[in-house]
Amino acid sequence: MKSAIRTRRPLALAVAALLGLPLAVSGCGTTASASSTEAVKEISVMDYYNNEPDKSFIGDALTSCGTKAGVTIKRETVPGKSLISKVLQQSSSKTLPDVLMLDNPDLQQIAATGALAPLSDFNVSTTDFASGVLSAGTYKDKVYGLAPTVNTIALFYNKDILDKAGVTPPTTWDELKAAATKLTSGEQYGLAFNANPTYEGTWQFLPVMWSNGGDEKNIDTPQTAQALQLWTDLVKDGSVSSSALNWTQADVKDQFMAGKAAMMVNGPWQIPALDKNTALHYGVVKIPVRDSSQTAVAPLGGEVWTVPQTGNKARQAKAAEVVACMNSDENQLAMAKSRNTIPSKTSLAAKFASENPKLATFTDLIKTARARTGELGEGWPAQATKIYTAIQTALTGKASPADALKQAQGQ
Amino acid sequence: MSLTTDVSRAKSRPGSERTRGGEAGQDPQATPTRGRRNRKTRERVFQWLFLVPAVIYMALFFGYPVVKNVVMSFQDYTTATFFTGEAPWVGLANYAKVLSSSLFSTSLLNTALFTIGSIAGQFVIGLALAVFFRRRFPLNGILRSLLLLPWLLPLIVSSAVWRWILDKDSGALNRFLGQLHIVDTGIPWLTSTSLALIAVVGVNIWIGIPFNLTILYGGLQEIPDELYEAGSLDGATGWKSFRHITWPMLRPVVNVVLVLGVVYTLKVLDIILGLTNGGPANSTQTIATQSYRLSFQEFKFGEGAALGDVLVIISLVFAVLYLRASRRSIDE
Incomplete structure (x- = not known):
């Protein structure tokens, strides 16, 4: 027994040494990339546009911005779902890219870790951007990310089905309920939306909640309860399939395209798919409000470009040049047009809307759109979870909308 | 599983070796004590060498994640931790x-x-x-x-x-x-x-x-x-x-x-x-x-x-x- 212990000690040392080896190696790696006096020839970029055609649109814009700044772009695209875990992994190994794209509700989360540099450090202009866009890119009064183009959601309707039924696109909740009921027959539902237990379900509910004066800080309010009552009524009377509880936004689009839903809540990124079916005639209006005196408030979607703290000032400066270039008027208009998104500068809105009538409703909505993280910042994910939990509880009939919200808020 | 059997075998082998060595010691033509000890040490080193890959594998791929997870559960581990490395201890x-x-x-x-x-x-x-x-x-x-x-x-x-x-x-x-x-x-x-x-x-x-x-x-x-x-x-x-x-x-x-x-x-x-x-x-x-x-x-x-x-x-x-x-x- 004694001898066994004695022989175990060198072994423990060997194991410890081997375990320490990778740490030592990675430690060497970080010091190697320091010297900031060298001329920067290449900068690395990471984003999640890994599917065509977006991949090329963004890639081309990056390449031309790189040429302007005198650097070549080394770009890496990762799937949307793995971006955040990749960013966290890189921030712990100190291998963040020079330019990083983030989905806007994640920006504050990442900025709070200290991994991003404020854009004001590099004199990147932030004037003229829509207020929602700036609040999405801001953490503790400093702008960390800018989105060249943004998006939101609205109400798509099938012109042929509505004409046939003699229904005009609804503008208020009462009209929406009446229209949805009238348009429901046989296998066709009046409306399709997504109320699944993910942030997507929350995102689709925000327009009715915000337009009615609801607020994410406290969801246990009469205004939010009214909004949830609308969602619940629509599912309860059968004008929306209860499958909405499990649908994604892509499923909602499929229902609409198959003629199984006369109207749907969705975003402009579905337009290319919708346009592929030439037999489908659709229009887009704002998501109805409870009272016609209310203004429609839509949630802001889109991706922001940031400059991570890589510790190399020269590279960061070049990265900031690229971020500024991506957000130039020219690039905003070109990307918005090719990607069916909306330029984020307010001065470009009027021109863009007149040139792209299909996106006019969305362009109008962006002026007043709200960022999800505008109020709560890092606290948003937890509150977003509460919102979709309440939606699910109410829609499955486990509690009344008011009680569901109260329960969720108290959790 | 395989590790425990390996260890028990490694432990029992040197013991039996020693008894045989003892018998040999009574023989007038026995090898000198130093040579015997060398052989014994060498054998033990080899035994451990066979064990090392398994031990390292277990420690790296099972031990480390489990220990890390347990430690993490006592910390306020957030996104910021990845960048700063700071994770305050929060007990239970x-x-x-x-x-x-x-x-x-x-x-x-x-x-x-x-x-x-x-x-x-x-x-x-x-x-x-x-x-x-x-x-x-x-x-x-x-x-x-x-x-x-x-x-x-x-x-x-x-x-x-x-x-x-x-x-x-x-x-x-x-x-x-x-x-x-x-x-x-x-x-x-x-x-x-x-x-x-x-x-x-x-x-x-x-x-x-x-x-x-x-x-x-x-x-x-x-x-x-x-x-x-x-x-x-x-x-x-x-x-x-x-x-x-x-x-x-x-x-x-x-x-x-x-x-x-x-x-x-x-x-x-x-x-x-x-x-x-x-x-x-x-x-x-x-x-x-x-x-x-x-x-x-x-x-x-x-x-x-x-x-x-x-x-x-x-x-x-x-x-x-x-x-x-x-x-x-x-x-x-």
Whole structure:
């Protein structure tokens, strides 16, 4: 027994040494990339546009911005779902890219870790951007990310089905309920939306909640309860399939395209798919409000470009040049047009809307759109979870909308 | 497992060497003591060299993640930790928070129902099929290999297909039932709080049948035919032969299948995420999905780790049962 212990000690040392080896190696790696006096020839970029055609649109814009700044772009695209875990992994190994794209509700989360540099450090202009866009890119009064183009959601309707039924696109909740009921027959539902237990379900509910004066800080309010009552009524009377509880936004689009839903809540990124079916005639209006005196408030979607703290000032400066270039008027208009998104500068809105009538409703909505993280910042994910939990509880009939919200808020 | 046997062998060998060395010492022509010691040390070094790869592998890929997870569960580990490396020690706060959450009892109950339901279904159907395939009939081999199909498909694919099959309005299952006039309106398999868990368990049973079938079929092959022949002379046929010959002979394999099945089922994540994402209204939320949600969607890594540890402890109980069951089957 004694001898066994004695022989175990060198072994423990060997194991410890081997375990320490990778740490030592990675430690060497970080010091190697320091010297900031060298001329920067290449900068690395990471984003999640890994599917065509977006991949090329963004890639081309990056390449031309790189040429302007005198650097070549080394770009890496990762799937949307793995971006955040990749960013966290890189921030712990100190291998963040020079330019990083983030989905806007994640920006504050990442900025709070200290991994991003404020854009004001590099004199990147932030004037003229829509207020929602700036609040999405801001953490503790400093702008960390800018989105060249943004998006939101609205109400798509099938012109042929509505004409046939003699229904005009609804503008208020009462009209929406009446229209949805009238348009429901046989296998066709009046409306399709997504109320699944993910942030997507929350995102689709925000327009009715915000337009009615609801607020994410406290969801246990009469205004939010009214909004949830609308969602619940629509599912309860059968004008929306209860499958909405499990649908994604892509499923909602499929229902609409198959003629199984006369109207749907969705975003402009579905337009290319919708346009592929030439037999489908659709229009887009704002998501109805409870009272016609209310203004429609839509949630802001889109991706922001940031400059991570890589510790190399020269590279960061070049990265900031690229971020500024991506957000130039020219690039905003070109990307918005090719990607069916909306330029984020307010001065470009009027021109863009007149040139792209299909996106006019969305362009109008962006002026007043709200960022999800505008109020709560890092606290948003937890509150977003509460919102979709309440939606699910109410829609499955486990509690009344008011009680569901109260329960969720108290959790 | 293999590690413990290796260590015991490594310990017993030098002892026996020493006794033999002692005998040799009485021989006038024995090798000098120094040479003997050299040989002994060299042998011990070699023994450890054989052990080292296994030990390193265990430490790196099992020891480190488990220890890291346990440490993480006592820390306020957030997204910022990845950049700054700072994770304040919070003691049992994470455990207090996840265990007192109203969702904990729901997910614990769901985990239990999901596990019991899945195991019962998989085992009964798997055993029935294994007994069935023991007979010789044409196409036996082909049919048996076709049954392995669910095992070969990526879980993401399976769950996407099942999600489509179980859809309320246009799903294949409801269409089928509707054509048979069994139901008039679509059954909300995945969107009803009372049916969703049953549907998810059903899909998991489908996925688990090949595992149960394969292992139990292997166990059945081990039972000598002579026993059945002798039994049939004594009048043990059909159910009687299963009850008095097959079942007792299969018991050790059954123990292993059940315990492994429990451990595999407790941690199921992708199927539930793919089918319902824990919904509707948390009716398919298990400890595994809840832990995933806390860590990777709300970025509360400390709380996610704490809940993960709860799952590890539950699995550990069954792992110990497995070790005991497998040791008994070796003894037998």
